[in-house]
Amino acid sequence: MSKVNITPLADRVLVEAAAAEEKTASGLIIPDTAKEKPQKGIVIAAGAGKKDEPLTVKVGDTVLYGKYAGTEISVEGKDYLIMRESDIFAIV
Template sequence: MKLNPLSDRVVLKQVEAEEKTKSGIILADSAKEKPQEAEVIAVGPGTKDVTMQVKAGQKVVYSKYAGTNVKLDDEEYIIVKQDDILAIVE
């Protein structure tokens, strides 16, 4: 199955949370902070007022509490509006 976003929506797949700190301390699952970096999986067509600025395959930083979480074929995705994407990581 495939998610095809509508309008100005973007499907993201979250980057894995860090397992260890820089000093080598292994983090418990409850201590891991939810990353705000994700890979763009699919992009909607936009609207007459909104031109899409991201493309599939790009890494982005998105708003902390943005979007809707969706589980599909044992994979977790986040569907956000393009306005919730703060930056493209290069």
């Protein structure tokens, strides 16, 4: 897990997306143009939550989120997603 100097505000979380699958279950190599956008990642930082609504997720949780959830940002050469906690479907 990486250390980033970003503190999300309110109910937002910073997620590092998992790597996209390189091969299919049968062993076929997936080209870059056909790779699916990952929908799983690790929470790197979390805000304090809204007033009277603390966050459910915490730093280090592996989460599942929507395919088009969040906003992609790049910090120190690494790509992250910043999204609202409501965009997260589950903690794995």
